[in-house]
Amino acid sequence: MAFDPQFLLNGVIVGSTIALAAIGLTLIFGILDFINFAHGEYLTLGAYAALVANVALGLPFVVAAVVAIPITVALALALDRVVFYPLRREGAGALSLLITSFGLSIILRNAVEMVWSSDPRRFDVGGAEAMAIAGVRITAVQIAIVVVSLVLMIAIHLLLTRTTLGVTMRATASNRSLALSSGVNTERIVTWTWVIGAGLTAIAGVLIGLNTVVRPSMGFGLLLVMFAAVILGGIGDPYGAMLGGLSIGIAQEVSVAFISASYKPAVAFTIMVVLLLWKPEGLRGADT
Amino acid sequence: MLEQLSFMTSVATVAGIYAVLALGLNIHWGETGLLNFGHVAFFAVGAYTTAILTIPSPTATQAYSFGFGLPVVVGIVGGCIAAGLVAVLLGIPTLQLDEEYLAIVSIGLAEILRHVMMNENWLTGGVAGLYGIDRPLRGVIPPEAYDFFYLGLVVLAVGLCYAYSRRLKQSPFGRVLRSIRDDEEASIALGKHTFRYRMQAFVVGGVMAGLAGALWAHYATALTPTAFGANITFLTWVGLIVGGSGNSKGAILGAGLIIAFREATRYLPDLYGLGDIIPTLRLILVGALVIVTIRYRPDGLLPERDISYAEYCKRVEYGGE
Numbered sequence: 001m002a003f004d005p006q007f008l009l010n011g012v013i014v015g016s017t018i019a020l021a022a023i024g025l026t027l028i029f030g031i032l033d034f035i036n037f038a039h040g041e042y043l044t045l046g047a048y049a050a051l052v053a054n055v056a057l058g059l060p061f062v063v064a065a066v067v068a069i070p071i072t073v074a075l076a077l078a079l080d081r082v083v084f085y086p087l088r089r090e091g092a093g094a095l096s097l098l099i100t101s102f103g104l105s106i107i108l109r110n111a112v113e114m115v116w117s118s119d120p121r122r123f124d125v126g127g128a129e130a131m132a133i134a135g136v137r138i139t140a141v142q143i144a145i146v147v148v149s150l151v152l153m154i155a156i157h158l159l160l161t162r163t164t165l166g167v168t169m170r171a172t173a174s175n176r177s178l179a180l181s182s183g184v185n186t187e188r189i190v191t192w193t194w195v196i197g198a199g200l201t202a203i204a205g206v207l208i209g210l211n212t213v214v215r216p217s218m219g220f221g222l223l224l225v226m227f228a229a230v231i232l233g234g235i236g237d238p239y240g241a242m243l244g245g246l247s248i249g250i251a252q253e254v255s256v257a258f259i260s261a262s263y264k265p266a267v268a269f270t271i272m273v274v275l276l277l278w279k280p281e282g283l284r285g286a287d288t
Numbered sequence: 289m290l291e292q293l294s295f296m297t298s299v300a301t302v303a304g305i306y307a308v309l310a311l312g313l314n315i316h317w318g319e320t321g322l323l324n325f326g327h328v329a330f331f332a333v334g335a336y337t338t339a340i341l342t343i344p345s346p347t348a349t350q351a352y353s354f355g356f357g358l359p360v361v362v363g364i365v366g367g368c369i370a371a372g373l374v375a376v377l378l379g380i381p382t383l384q385l386d387e388e389y390l391a392i393v394s395i396g397l398a399e400i401l402r403h404v405m406m407n408e409n410w411l412t413g414g415v416a417g418l419y420g421i422d423r424p425l426r427g428v429i430p431p432e433a434y435d436f437f438y439l440g441l442v443v444l445a446v447g448l449c450y451a452y453s454r455r456l457k458q459s460p461f462g463r464v465l466r467s468i469r470d471d472e473e474a475s476i477a478l479g480k481h482t483f484r485y486r487m488q489a490f491v492v493g494g495v496m497a498g499l500a501g502a503l504w505a506h507y508a509t510a511l512t513p514t515a516f517g518a519n520i521t522f523l524t525w526v527g528l529i530v531g532g533s534g535n536s537k538g539a540i541l542g543a544g545l546i547i548a549f550r551e552a553t554r555y556l557p558d559l560y561g562l563g564d565i566i567p568t569l570r571l572i573l574v575g576a577l578v579i580v581t582i583r584y585r586p587d588g589l590l591p592e593r594d595i596s597y598a599e600y601c602k603r604v605e606y607g608g609e
Contacts, residue, residue, distance in 0.1 A: 035388050037325075037395075083579060095323065095387060096582050099529065102325065103578030106522055110568040110575070220518075224396040231392065262407050269396045276381040276389060 007254045009136045013211060015249020016149035021204035021222065022229035022241035023156060024197035030173035030236030031193040032084070034097035039201065039226065040219030041108035046072040046202025047209035047218065048112060054123050061125040065206045069199045076198035077191065079104065088190075105220065113216040120213035145207045152200065153242050160238060165192055173236055221265075225252070228268040232275055234282020243283065247271075297435045299551045301507060304442035305500050306543035309524045311449040311536060312496030317525075318533035318592070319453075319462060320489040321469030323387045326394030328520040329378075329401050330371040330494045334501025336405070337370040338363030339418045339511055352418060353410040360424040364502040371498020375491040383486045398518060405513035417512035421505050442503055446540065449496050453536035465489050466534075519571065523550070526574050529581050532588030541590060546574070 025039045049071040053064035083104055087097055130137040160166035172179040172189045180186055208218065229248045233240020251271060252264045259267075275283070309331060316322040342363035343355040358366075378397055382390040405412045412418065429437045456462035467475040468482050475482055505511055523546050531542020553570050581588065 035391065037391075086583060092582075092586075095321075096586065098323065098388065098391065099525070100579050100582050102522075102525070103575040103582070106575030106578075107572050110571040114565050114568040114572070224392075224399055227392045227396070231389075235388075260407060262403055263400075265396075266400045266403065269393075269400050272396065273381050273393060276385065276393065280385050280389070 004257065005134075006136045007257050008250060009138060010256075011250030011253035012246070013142050013145055013249075014253055015246035016146050016153075017204050017207045017211065017245075018222070018225055018229055018249045019242045019245025020149055020152060020207070021201045022226045022233070022245040023153070023238045024199075024201035024204070025226050026230045026233065026236055026238055026241040027169070027173075027193055028197045029230070030238075031169060031189060032088075032097070033176070034094040034101065035227075035235075037098065037101040037223070038079075038105040038108060039101075040221070040223040041105050041112070042072060042076055042198050042201045042219070043205035043208070043222065044112055044214075044216060044219035045075055045108065046198075046205035047214045048116060049202065050206045051116075051121055051123065051209065051214050054125070055121070061123055061210075064123075065203070068206055069202050072202035072205075073195050073198045076194045080190070080194050109216055109220055116216065118216055120215040122213055123210055125210065141210055145211055148203070148207065152203065156196075156200070156238060159196070165189075169193065224265050225268045228272040231272050232283055234284050237282060237284060240282050240284045294435060297439050299547060301435070301439045301442050302551075303544045303547040304439065304446050305503050305507070306524060306527060306547050307446045307540040308442075308449050308500035308503065309497050309520070310527045310531070310539040310543040311446070311453055312493040312500065313524050313528050314453065314533060314536060314539040315456070315465075315489055315493035315496065318528065318535070318539065319456060319469065320465045320486060321387065322383070322486060322490055322493075323391040324394050324490075324493070325391045325521060325525075326378075326396070326398030327497055327524050328516055328518065329394065329398040330374060330497030331501040331504070331520060332398075332401055332405065332516040333374050334367035334371045334498030335505040335511055335516070336412055336418070336501075337498075338367035338502040339421045339505045340411070341366045342422050342506075343418060343420060350413070351409040351416055352413045360422055360506060364499065364506070367502035367505070368495045368498045371501065372491045372495045374498075375494030376487065378494075379487045379490045383490060384483050395518070395521075398521065402513055402516060405516060412511075412513070415513060417510060419510045421509045421511070423506050423509060438507060442507075445499055445503060449499070450536050450540065452492075453539075457536075461485070461488075522571070522574065523547075526578050528588075529578055530588055532590035532592065534592030535588070535590045538588050538590035538592075542588065549574075 021039070021043050024042070025036065028036050028039070046068050050061075050064045050068035053059045053067045054061050057064075059067065083100060084097060087100060125141065128139055128141060130139050158166075160170060168179065168184050169189055169192065171182070172184055172186055176186065179189075205219065208222070212218075225248055226245075229244035230241055232244030232247060233242070248268050248271060252267045255264065255267045309327060312330070313324060313327050316324045316327075338360070340352075340354050341356050341358045342360055343352075344357045345355045346352050374397075378390075378394060382393045406415055408414070409416075423434070423438070424441070425437070426434070456465070464475065464480055464485050467478075467480070468485060472482055508515075524543070527542035527544075527546040528539050529542070530545060531540070532538025550570065553566060
């Protein structure tokens with residue numbers, strides 16, 4: 001059987017959205033020093049915020065997608081204030097924060113299901129007609145997904161390297177106490193990390209919902225894939241997360257040519273376990 | 289009256305099975321500090337292994353291809369061994385790394401096992417599941433007393449796991465586990481091979497969860513993949529944290545409370561016409577309970593009792609407890 005480039009293209013589409021969500025997860029880990037198990041739920045919330053604006057309020061899709069960002073960010077900041085900040089202030093360990101995020105993930109997922117039921121939903125948007133370009137089928141929506149993801153990744157790169165905020169974020173991630181003693185206001189950095197992390201994740205949720213469907217379990221179902229991307233790139237490393245997300249997405253979609261599509265998550269899992277055995281610090285090495 | 293008694297018996301049986309699960313998780317998290325977020329994987333492996341070992345060979349109309357018709361005892365032991373093997377396989381890539389890695393990999397494994405259960409019809413019967421799983425001593429015990437007999441069996445399992453956990457508190461092995469949990473570097477400095485100890489603890493806790501799964505299989509007599517979702521892991525965690533991790537009595541108490549809460553709220557829908565939202569509302573409350581407990585009572589209802597050095601010497605001097 002000749003290799004079908006269609007799988008590769010699907011992989012790039014899926015991978016670029018995973019990469020966005022994984023950057024959010026890895027930034028939050030790097031700055032707040034705990035793995036947020038509720039991260040998938042922020043993705044779901046982003047998708048539902050856009051869905052309400054788009055389908056219930058009848059706003060154009062692009063407007064709805066933009067509106068979803070501040071809504072998700074506001075929720076993430078509110079949840080940080082109520083749930084995580086008190087623990088952080090008391091100097092609770094990373095494991096307390098992690099278990100708390102586990103509880104938060106149950107709450108958010110079930111709250112979404114309570115309000116919108118578990119039925120899959122779709123955005124009200126056109127552009128679903130597939131075009132044939134160079135032997136592969138792609139829709140205008142899918143081209144938009146890839147372009148938006150790439151633009152955002154470049155924006156993150158510029159933010160991290162060209163702005164004071166980005167530099168202080170990287171400094172805090174690599175050595176919190178040193179950053180603190182150099183006069184970095186770490187709580188302010190924490191706030192900005194949630195803004196950027198939750199914002200990117202909300203967009204990822206909207207794009208994934210656009211490519212497939214919106215449902216309450218969508219974020220939790222992607223948690224494993226996002227973790228795999230983060231571990232592949234090295235925990236806390238945003239560039240690694242981009243690379244990891246794209247690789248995992250491509251590996252998953254290409255695997256469909258060989259094994260049952262229901263084992264897509266197993267591909268991500270296998271890659272993750274092999275990497276943990278071989279190179280636990282991530283593909284890009286321990287430079288974080 | 290008889291109806292209520294039978295209801296109470298079934299609740300107690302399920303609570304007992306969750307207590308075994310919680311005691312296993314307590315060895316992982318409470319004693320050793322291992323973040324296992326895929327506890328349901330061991331539970332499922334225990335349940336499916338004993339089911340496959342004990343169900344009769346398939347007829348032409350059945351989806352599954354393996355049924356060995358072995359005695360229930362063999363099935364339960366097999367379920368425990370299989371769960372222990374899964375623990376070894378899961379432990380190899382994760383137990384040498386930071387705690388977070390185990391959390392991630394275990395939650396992933398549980399998710400993938402669910403896909404295996406749903407898709408591998410030849411092994412698990414797929415979405416339709418496995419039916420007609422035998423119950424131990426079915427022909428010997430009179431049917432009207434059977435549920436009490438089974439409850440007795442579950443209580444025996446809880447007792448065994450509890451007795452083991454108690455011994456662990458006082459044994460040198462248990463002390464090494466707690467030293468790994470509290471200060472791994474100190475433990476390494478004292479020459480302990482911490483990976484090996486972690487692995488042993490991980491296997492023991494996994495075997496307990498496998499036992500719980502096997503008991504569940506022979507109690508429910510039918511297994512479907514939907515019964516092995518992440519909620520089982522959540523409920524066990526909540527039980528352990530609320531009850532008090534590091535305290536075996538706390539693990540049993542917590543498991544009992546969580547199941548009592550679940551069963552008590554099961555009949556609310558009929559009362560207030562809240563049928564649609566109860567299942568999600570229940571989990572929202574359970575999630576909130578975790579957050580509140582970690583925030584305000586991180587040691588749980590029954591906190592771990594530290595045995596001081598002086599008390600320890602006294603116990604050893606007087607020949608133990």
